Amino acid sequence: MFFKRKPSSVPALGEALAGRDKEMPVASEHFVNGAALKGPYPEASETIYFGMGCFWGAERLFWQLPGVLVTAVGYQGGQTPNPDYDEVCSGQTGHTEIVKVVYDPAKISLETLLKTFWEEHDPTQGMRQGNDVGTQYRSAIYTTTDAQASVVAASKQAYEAALGQRGLGPITTEIRPAPDFYYAETYHQQYLAKNPRGYCGLAGTGVSCPVGVGVAAE
Template identity: 45%
Template sequence: MKYLSIIVLILFSLTDAEGQQKQLEKATFGNGCFWCSEAVFQRLAGVTKVRSGYEGGSIPNPTYDDVSSGLTGHAEVIEVTYDPKVLSYVELLNVFWKTHDPTTLNRQGADVGTQYRSVIFYHNDKQKALAEKYKNELNKTNAFGKPVVTAINKAQTFYVAEKYHQNYYNNNKNQPYCRAVIQPKLEKLEQVFKDKLKPAH
């Protein structure tokens, strides 16, 4: 009887874990250097995982050097796993559009090339509709003073970037790029989206 109870508890915990896993959703964004994007989205409450990678290109299993050449068609992107009960897709879109310049084609600051383009890779029809509606509203209201050029494309194969690109800012906070480019983005995030952030540790 004791062992039966243990088995029941294990099965219950597995079923519960699977149920929780199914409640999570994915969103994929390209908005410049993925080091910056990763650091921003990691700090949002409801986000359980962020992976840096490549998407939207023409060759399989691209390397960072391949993508950096600008010849593969891939964009630097982040794959965000999140709990929609805590953070909605619209809220993710809000953070996406307010933490980069979506009016510059194939460029974010000093980072230039198609690999740095502003792009949303949608995973289902609902995400597509919400992204298109939001983009249309931004352009209708002239929110940025210039047209939003963000591409909205169906999700393709996501290739995880090399290990040293993962969790980059947290592992390299004192690097010049992190201090000069990423830190100001995080400071802006704290000002604009303070109520959406994970508790500080």
């Protein structure tokens, strides 16, 4: 599917592509660790969603962290049900590329996950990450509990202050309770494990995420 020009803003309700009722077929197991991609997950685990631009490199960051049980890539934050990759890239679904992170809070803290999130991309760029331009590359955090939301808010405040001291900011990351998550095609799942020389456009700001004020080192 080819779209000549991407919109620079998320389409309003009723303006997005129609999508479909059928879910995207996806592999049953994580390519790297063999865990069940769609669950069931351990009872004590928690889930949070991160958008950092292209989801290939972002997913690799998280599956490498001890205490992360499962990662998966998909589409979130828009109106189109069960979109495919071409539709998301058109900018006409409203979705951003997302990494689903299922973690054991007894083994890795949310603060540690957030430190990785903030430092490994530029959360000040709006509808882009570097040369990757479009609504599907916007920065996002989608939470699943009130406790997560509180920690995320504190970390944003702390990191925004640190960015400001370096002449950067404000943070444009979309932060809200998690909307529907749609798994991306199997081809995209754990892409850089299957294609070690594949594209990764991640680039942070070089500003360290402060320890304290809700952001603690592991």
